[in-house]
Amino acid sequence: MPNFESESRSTTPAVTVNGFSDDNPQFTLYAHHTGPNGFKVAEVLSELSLTYCFIQLEFGSGKNGMKTPDYERINPNGRIPAIVDHGNNDLIIWESGAIILYLVKKYDTPGYRLWAESVEDQSKIETWAMWFLHYHSEIVPSAQERYIAETRRVLAIVEKQLLQPGSNGWLVLGRITVADIAFLHWYLHTHRVGIYIEDEYPTVWGWIEKMKKRPGVQKGMKGARFPVREAGEGGTS
Numbered sequence: 616m617p618n619f620e621s622e623s624r625s626t627t628p629a630v631t632v633n634g635f636s637d638d639n640p641q642f643t644l645y646a647h648h649t650g651p652n653g654f655k656v657a658e659v660l661s662e663l664s665l666t667y668c669f670i671q672l673e674f675g676s677g678k679n680g681m682k683t684p685d686y687e688r689i690n691p692n693g694r695i696p697a698i699v700d701h702g703n704n705d706l707i708i709w710e711s712g713a714i715i716l717y718l719v720k721k722y723d724t725p726g727y728r729l730w731a732e733s734v735e736d737q738s739k740i741e742t743w744a745m746w747f748l749h750y751h752s753e754i755v756p757s758a759q760e761r762y763i764a765e766t767r768r769v770l771a772i773v774e775k776q777l778l779q780p781g782s783n784g785w786l787v788l789g790r791i792t793v794a795d796i797a798f799l800h801w802y803l804h805t806h807r808v809g810i811y812i813e814d815e816y817p818t819v820w821g822w823i824e825k826m827k828k829r830p831g832v833q834k835g836m837k838g839a840r841f842p843v844r845e846a847g848e849g850g851t852s
């Protein structure tokens with residue numbers, strides 16, 4: 616394995632699953648302290664009580680960079696996240712959607728904490744889990760306008776979905792699944808584009824707050840950096 620600086624993620628009390636523990640973690644997760652896609656995976660690993668070592672990479676080709684031959688041996692696409700499953704012959708997986716589905720398919724049975732037993736229910740989860748939003752580093756006003764409008768459109772759909780009879784305030788199956796977690800971290804960033812969920816989408820806000828209180832999600836979020844709304848900034852309240 617490439618030699619990157621790592622950060623141990625120990626918990627008290629230490630968790631032991633599949634013969635691995637916080638001192639001898641099963642997974643290596645490559646992530647970035649602002650990248651929602653990496654934290655999405657950290658949150659799923661933590662919710663499933665799987666142990667992992669968190670490698671904090673940097674953008675670009677410098678020290679601990681994603682665009683380095685060492686990391687491109689893990690992910691030829693040079694992006695985070697990627698995982699190595701040391702409990703499964705050091706299997707490497709990259710692309711956040713592929714990773715979270717691998718984790719639940721392999722490690723969330725038969726408990727079904729974030730996954731489901733029937734193919735029908737699995738498809739419902741996948742439908743919502745695979746619905747992504749994207750970043751663009753360059754400011755292109757027309758694209759920005761379009762994606763801000765798209766984000767609002769998606770938020771309105773999520774708001775409606777969470778209010779469906781029997782939803783219990785979750786996206787599908789009336790309980791938390793990996794689909795909820797796939798969304799969560801992205802919605803912690805919408806202030807950056809002037810969308811204040813707490814003002815505009817109260818049900819979505821309640822759902823986010825509910826997830827943020829979960830110990831597994833809190834563990835997975837450790838080290839995440841995202842902008843916090845300043846007093847008096849933007850919004851309608």
Ligand SMILES: N[C@@H](CCC(=O)N[C@@H](CS)C(=O)NCC(=O)O)C(=O)O
Pocket residue numbers: 647649650651652653674675681693694695696709710711712
């Ligand atoms: N579709 C990919 C997107 C991965 C991605 O864009 N990751 C960002 C951070 S959240 C990244 O690595 N950006 C660095 C770059 O584009 O050079 C996934 O879901 O894993």
